[in-house]
Amino acid sequence: MKKVIVFLGTRPEAIKLAPVIELLKADNNFETLVCSTGQHKEMLQQVLDFFKITADFSLEVMEPNQQLAGLTSKLLVKINDLLLAEKPDYIMVQGDTTTTMAASLAAFYNKVSVLHIEAGLRTFNKFSPFPEEINRVITTRLSDFHYPPTDQSERNLLDEGIPADKILVTGNTVIDALFLGLEKIENAIPQGILDLKLQDVKDYILITMHRRENHGSGIQNICEAVRRISEDAKIPVIFPVHLNPNVKDVVHEILGNNPMIHLIPPAAYPEFLWLLNNSKLILTDSGGVQEEAPSLGKPVLLLRDTTERPEAVEAGTVSKVGSDTELIYKEAMNLLTNQSAYDGMAMRSNPYGDGKASQRILDSMLKM
Numbered sequence: 435m436k437k438v439i440v441f442l443g444t445r446p447e448a449i450k451l452a453p454v455i456e457l458l459k460a461d462n463n464f465e466t467l468v469c470s471t472g473q474h475k476e477m478l479q480q481v482l483d484f485f486k487i488t489a490d491f492s493l494e495v496m497e498p499n500q501q502l503a504g505l506t507s508k509l510l511v512k513i514n515d516l517l518l519a520e521k522p523d524y525i526m527v528q529g530d531t532t533t534t535m536a537a538s539l540a541a542f543y544n545k546v547s548v549l550h551i552e553a554g555l556r557t558f559n560k561f562s563p564f565p566e567e568i569n570r571v572i573t574t575r576l577s578d579f580h581y582p583p584t585d586q587s588e589r590n591l592l593d594e595g596i597p598a599d600k601i602l603v604t605g606n607t608v609i610d611a612l613f614l615g616l617e618k619i620e621n622a623i624p625q626g627i628l629d630l631k632l633q634d635v636k637d638y639i640l641i642t643m644h645r646r647e648n649h650g651s652g653i654q655n656i657c658e659a660v661r662r663i664s665e666d667a668k669i670p671v672i673f674p675v676h677l678n679p680n681v682k683d684v685v686h687e688i689l690g691n692n693p694m695i696h697l698i699p700p701a702a703y704p705e706f707l708w709l710l711n712n713s714k715l716i717l718t719d720s721g722g723v724q725e726e727a728p729s730l731g732k733p734v735l736l737l738r739d740t741t742e743r744p745e746a747v748e749a750g751t752v753s754k755v756g757s758d759t760e761l762i763y764k765e766a767m768n769l770l771t772n773q774s775a776y777d778g779m780a781m782r783s784n785p786y787g788d789g790k791a792s793q794r795i796l797d798s799m800l801k802m
Contacts, residue, residue, distance in 0.1 A: 443473030443533030605787020
């Protein structure tokens with residue numbers, strides 16, 4: 435029996451790893467352990483509870499206003515100690531977080547094989563997204579097997595000299611998690627939606643925004659666009675506001691006290707799935723939402739200037755608008771007033787997979 439430790443530290447990692455963990459736990463060829471680093475402690479725990487995942491190890495690394503260097507060094511030491519104690523055959527990491535990079539480096543120091551899910555994403559701009567672009571580049575160099583979600587991400591790996599026999603295109607596990615999550619909530623409105631009295635809000639814009647590169651003037655510009663769109667299109671907005679003061683304070687200052695705009699706390703995963711599934715249009719800087727929304731037929735305006743997910747832009751399911759107030763306003767109003775333009779995005783097929791990525795990963799591991 436092979437021992438695998440799955441590392442996760444943020445909510446998106448937990449969402450995308452949940453269906454993989456479920457399959458690994460059910461297979462007696464593996465002893466599967468889960469390590470939560472606590473990079474996003476409260477938001478992370480909500481997802482683990484929803485998918486009924488119990489962390490075997492909890493590292494509790496976060497402190498208020500912690501710098502990236504401090505977080506990285508703390509992760510490296512704590513993960514190194516864990517690997518020395520547990521001596522796994524493999525570690526599994528996902529995406530491009532600081533947890534992912536630090537766990538991969540600690541595994542390298544201990545000569546433990548690294549399996550990287552959602553490998554090969556690139557913007558080729560080391561500061562956008564920051565620090566994720568460099569995190570994933572470093573993780574690629576340290577990984578022993580790579581699971582890119584698309585053909586484009588596979589090409590990125592091949593171009594960087596990764597051997598073809600160490601790569602398997604799987605689709606993105608976020609689609610597996612999406613279908614699994616929707617099954618869990620299909621017969622009831624999540625309690626958080628009822629508590630916020632949002633169940634009767636119809637045809638709304640859903641907004642998510644958290645990335646560091648939008649802090650400051652970017653958030654201000656986006657909020658101004660949202661205010662104008664809501665007023666001119668007379669459309670409700672639901673905005674789960676990130677807890678980071680750099681986001682929260684600006685959003686409440688510009689969009690607060692507006693009866694058409696619902697500023698709510700960060701939504702737990704089942705509540706967010708419900709909001710996603712019932713929305714009209716999505717504005718986001720999230721990577722995962724770019725992948726999820728097309729499976730639900732929801733057009734996405736991407737609040738970023740660069741993306742490591744060009745497949746969605748090329749497929750026509752996502753339109754890149756950055757933090758340009760006028761461009762956001764123009765594109766949103768076009769989609770809300772032009773049914774042909776709306777359908778042209780909503781009816782495209784999702785380039786990120788069929789919901790069977792986790793099974794492909796498990797099948798690959800069984801052959802190792």
